Amino acid sequence: MQNKLREAWYIGLFDSLPLLRDPMLLVVVSLFSFLPVFFIFVFAGGDTALPALVGAIVLSLAFVGLFIAQSVYFNKHWFRFQDMLVASPVSPVSYAIGLSISTLLVSSPAVVLSFAVLLIARPIGALEFVAVIGISLILWIAMVFIGYAIGASTKNTRRANSLPQVLGIVLGFLPPVYYSADLLPPLLQPFALLVPTAQAAQLSKYYFGLLSLSGFEIAFGWAYLIAFAVIMGLITIKKAHWVDP
């Protein structure tokens, strides 16, 4: 077990080191999802910016999770590192965990900084804080699965780059993540909340005291996110192959 974790850690380091060695690029990549918060703050004020910041934290992890697709694709078809690792004692689980760790390493500076800003502006209890971390992690895991499935099944370099970005817009910027679901027409609201990022943002905003939700809505939100992550996991297991068929 210790060996597998070691393998995973070094694979994660291998994948993320080019970014970690270039702090300027790291700042740009990790702060990408926080850019809208700045404009919301400037044009709509602090009250609107706080919920947007919660959304940005959730999305930050979701985005990097999704972008694992590029690591999976390029390690397999471009750098061919996956071939080197398949023909070695490295296990596929270590490899998958390693690439996932890499996404966390890349996003952690921005997430830590945002949490610090948010906690100073809106202090919450330890339990609520753990709940928000839990929501972010479940969403991150689901997105890692989606990214992994895309990276493993894409055969086209162009698509490996564009698909996660398009999905990022669909999942991050269109649904009510940065903004309140109340701003949408009532007919669209239930559909918008079927998007997992919107559901995660709703729950996180609730735990930060920025939104009120009923007990049913909270339970549904958690169940929906967990079910989504499990389904994505099953799809990934079906799509991703360590040994090519």
Add this chain to the structure above:
Amino acid sequence: MTDVIKVADLGKTYPGGTEALRGVSFAVERGEVFCLLGRNGAGKTTLLRILATQLHPTVGHASVFGHDVVREPEAIRNRISVLPQEGRPMMMLSAYDHIRLMCQIRGMAKGEAIRRTEELMREFDLWEHRKKLSADLSGGLRQRVLLCMALTSKPELLFLDEPTIGLDPLGRRQVWALVRRLTREGVTVLLTTHYLEEAEHLADRLVIIDKGRPIFLGTVGEAKGLAGGETRVLVDDLAVNGNGPQILRPQSDREVLEIVERSLRNGWRVSFQPPSLEDAFIRLVGGTIDAEQTT
């Protein structure tokens, strides 16, 4: 001698329906350099990937170190290493980081990884480039980085898929010397190459694959024998009419003598070339192309 690799009637049809390999059988002994030759798309990489446990065969059987490549890959993987075809180091990562991290991924402790990295980088003349990003290295140096990564674990069986692509003549000879040294130490090497000179220089035995089917299995000498034992005579009549050297293929000793006498009379330079692996390859593979064109 022990067989390290055994392949029996192996075949591979990809999920899309493309048949990449059919009826491949051979065995590779310990310490041997076994070469897979063939045109582009012949099935060499498919065969190498099956043996390196990266790809499932469709039919037949293949074992490495006595372990089935499909049922017992774990027993094989800690004894092999692969240099994949057209691999590339990460542009924004240094040569040193690539090799050291690969050492650590393969289970070495930090100190051991640092020692092994320096040892490999010095051996491949990479040490002076250790701080450079891969983006700043030439194609040949990048290929050496990948070779070092493949050699971190001191494998018993090394799969090299086009290992000298992009290397200059000196770099290529360095790899050849390394392959020879490794085989002296008992390492078995299975390599694919497009450079017939490389196969001629390195291969103890080779298999020529054409359209997924093996069309020759044997030693380099045996392959040359199939070229018909035809000696080429190069007559350089550049001084006479400005053309390049003429290549003649005399069919008898008498014809050879006639060519030599004519050359001496005219002051032309003449040289003899024994049949090469390239001649054999062209005869073997070219035969199938000709047959295809006539049908």
